[in-house]
Amino acid sequence: MAEEKVSGKIVDWKIIQRLFQFIKPYNLQFISLVVLILLGAVLAPLTPLLIRYTIDHHIAVSDYQGLTTMLIAMVALLVVQGLTQFASSYLSGWLGQTIIRDIRVQLYEKILYLRLKFFDDTPIGRLVTRTISDVETLADVFSEGLASIAGDILQLILIIAVMMYADWRLSLISLSTVPLMLISTYIFKEKVKKSFTEVRTAVANLNSFVQEHITGMNIVQIFSAEPIEQKKFETLNQEHRNANVKSILYYSIYYPVAEVIAAMATGMIVWYGAKEVIGLQTSYGTITAFIMFINLFFRPIRMLADRFNTLQMGVVSTDRILKLLDSEEYTQNEGTYTPAELQGKVEFRNVWFAYNDPEYVLKNIAFTVDAGKTIALVGATGAGKSSTINLLSRFYEIQKGQILIDDVDLKNYELGWLRSRIGVVLQDVFLFSDTIERNITLGDPTITREQVIEAARLVGADEFIQRLPGSYDYNVMERGATLSVGQRQLISFVRALVRNPRILILDEATASVDTETEELIQAAITKLMKGRTAIVIAHRLSTIQNADQILVLDKGHIVEAGRHEELLESGGAYANLHRMQYKELV
Template identity: 70%
Template sequence: MNQETKSGQIFDLPTLKRLYTFVQPYKKEFFGLIGIIMVSAMLSPLLPLLIKYTIDTPVANGDYNQLALMLVLMIVVLIVQGLVSFVNTYLSGWLGQYIIRDMRVTLYEKIIHLRLTFFDKTPIGRLVTRTISDIETLSNVFSDGMAAIAGDILQLTLIIAVMFYTDWKLSLISLSMVPLMLFSTYVFKEKIKDAFNEVRAAVSNLNSFVQEHITGMNIVQIFSSEDAEYRKFEKINAEHRDANIRSILYYSIYFPVADVISAAGTGLVVWYGSKQILQQDVTFGTVTAFVMFINLFFRPIRQLADRFNTLQMGIVSTDRILKLLDSEDFTPNNGTHVPDLVQGKVEFKNVWFAYNEEEYVLKNINFNMNAGETIAFVGATGAGKSSIINLLNRFYDINKGEILIDGVDVHAYELTALRRNIGVVMQDVFLFSDTIENNIRLGNPNITRERIVEAAKLVGVHEFIERLPGGYEYNVQERGATLSVGQRQLISFVRVMVHDPKIMVLDEATSSVDTETEELIQKAIEKLMKGRTAIVIAHRLSTIQEATKIIVLDRGEIMEEGSHDQLLAKNGFYANLYRMQYKEVIDL
């Protein structure tokens, strides 16, 4: 069954036990809430008993002093019930919000440490659903879930006990409609559960669709697919609407039916009680109390169906969240090597790698580079160039072989220490919806504004930034949409420079910019690579002619390696690539 539509067991003890681990920091508040719910349940039958006594004693005897005393007592009970209800509502909501805050932080921390293979196969919209919608559902578990169900059951038990203690015949008459109420409640519970499952699935589909299509809006508009995508969204949205309308329909049927059943029970009590009053077998106060008992009794039964479904949804949401928290799809960080200084020597020894088992994209890769050298990788799309970057940073782990930095296997490095010493400038630069300064600093408190300005001047982007409204405080909007490709690229150079890595990786950093911007970027690259080991993945061969060594990849294998002149002299793969690009330039 689809994980988005399956139903949970109401009392899934393993899941509830795991959920309780998030409750533990708030044990005092949690047990306080249970205590308040028990007090509320015990207070529920008190008012009908007071009214019964008031009618049968001070009213019947004309004792105004005692009547005034009873009225004051009833007002006190009502005030206490109001205060208890306030504390119950506030404390359950407070507890739920603090727990879902902790769960959301824990879940997000888990997500940001998952390896890239996880994101390759998991829709982003589903992760948004887990982090937002599923966790939000849990807040209702604490306000309308387990504790509230326990309170309702305790209230029903106390009311039944008091009713039979007061008059067993009237109790049997009052409870005669309970089987019908329980049957209708069960039917409603099952129907509404199915509707809620459909709503949950529709919400997940909506999240995934909207996230994916807003991210890819340029493709939608480039291919004039607005109408087609609109119709798809309209269909998904209609499914969401229909599922919600079904749940509304079940509510609109159930609650009037429940009211009719409750009213029928009240009618039976009034009919039978009236006969008993005339025969002087029961008092008027007793019948009045039983009318109130019926309302108090049937109200929790009506609520139980809703509460059970809330608990079921909470259990399902918790189960999905825990599955994500339990995911082992993260990069193991068992290394302990944290060097004081990385020189930058890089070695690949017999490296084999496959994104999918046995479908190798890198085959027996061997190369080494000394500190301060520049190696360039060239080859057709899909040759395996970007995979080398992913492996060096341990975004993915190799299947066979070794990758060494300064003679130490990358798996022996503490992961943060490894990645801190490798700076990557991607072809598609990602900037967050934040200020330029924060996009450069990336939360590192040790990077000062002065250091950022110094790096920006070195890269040659300081004047451009100063011309923006607010300068370094300018908000670049989501993905840096208000900046050009070249501007985003230059800012990414500043970002790498202030973090001062010893190994630089440039992934086709100039392939998407114009010639003028490329010249600026080339100057920035020269400054950026000075004194650093550099791995360059190039689309334009003119940008790598000064590299210490050029490695030609084809279908995951090294075909040639050497300097620019050496490779041209071989008249092989590289020479063919060079002539093709040179011919393109001449043709232009």
């Protein structure tokens, strides 16, 4: 998933329009912000005009009473300007943070309901960048972007108008350096835009690398690859540093250049204005006002470059976020069928499935499991066993064929309702950094502590849980690092069975546990399978001898089907697997 490049357009109005959809619930606050910013732009030129009037009409004629009145007026104006600036600053920050809160909620909700294929195709670090960094950029759009740009432009227009009204000749002199400022600002904007893109790409790469390698740290350490990974990280970190230093360099050049240009304008005003004062063509107050006008005029020009970059980067971030929010390729196709209860009959009708077309991993798979019966899937690694059960929970969509539960197409069921009635226990158990109880209930308020304890007793997990500090309130830490493999597996059994599923899926559920724990689990499984439809993937063939039917898969095909004794007598693929496995045990 490559990083998108910043477009050459200053503003993409289609994306800006979409951006305003997020603002819509807060129209009143946004309009208030615009009014405050425009009010600030209108008030800005008043201070130089008041100072001009004070110098020419009160100081020049020693009118101390009038001077006092004007000082009071200027203090009042400064108070109003300060309050306006405070209100606009606070409101823009509030608006930005509120909107990105809403966007982040929408984004995470979207991610929660995307198919697993999306996560297969998308690095997790990129998703972190989308939900954190890209969304955070939008806050700057609202605090320093849209409304602020409008205020700066209005301020420039008003200052030019007031300057022309005060003295058109001094105005032309003072504005003669504007082309230099505009050229330097444009160059700065383009350079910083490019460096910002490099920074964001570097951040995304760092996120992806760190997330992936922390997750796989055990592999790194097992193969003593720490020095190699350290060098990789240092390279990525150096790229991030270089991109940031480049942007710092552009800022370090631009602002002194802008100050020099502004100083040139001030110097020209003083030089020309002195001649005018000597010739009685203008006043001291006018010269003073124009020096202040120059500072007021060049400040928004300097800021506009930054604001346009902020807006453009916000547009890029918005584009990325919208592509994710608008994505339909990975969206789950929700059905609406929710029967009063599920019987548990499962049927695969000539199912073909590929993770990536046209490389089919399941080819014309057809079988039926009657309600309450047990079917086992066996075969070599890559035969298609796990793919089969993933399709039953609709983690992926099939390309051809049909999957039915209780003679109803899987696509017709409401997905959340269906999954709540299918219990899944995987070989690779994932536990969140939370209490044991919340890892079992996953925050479902309908599951009581008593139900959790009862399920744990049935599986045989209650004994070891009670010995832990805090019992069911014990924090297992990230990925269950403080528990043994067998303990994590037992908790996964409790998590699946506490919901009383009608269909039970066990994917190599006892492959990672010791013999004693396996015997404990097998005793619980025998009880729990009674009256439920069960689909079992087993590496140890001894655990599936009592299955009602065993399917042998090879390269995506069902090559054999029958009961344990029948398949042994036929002397086919299952008999070979059985012979090889027991030969290993001898």
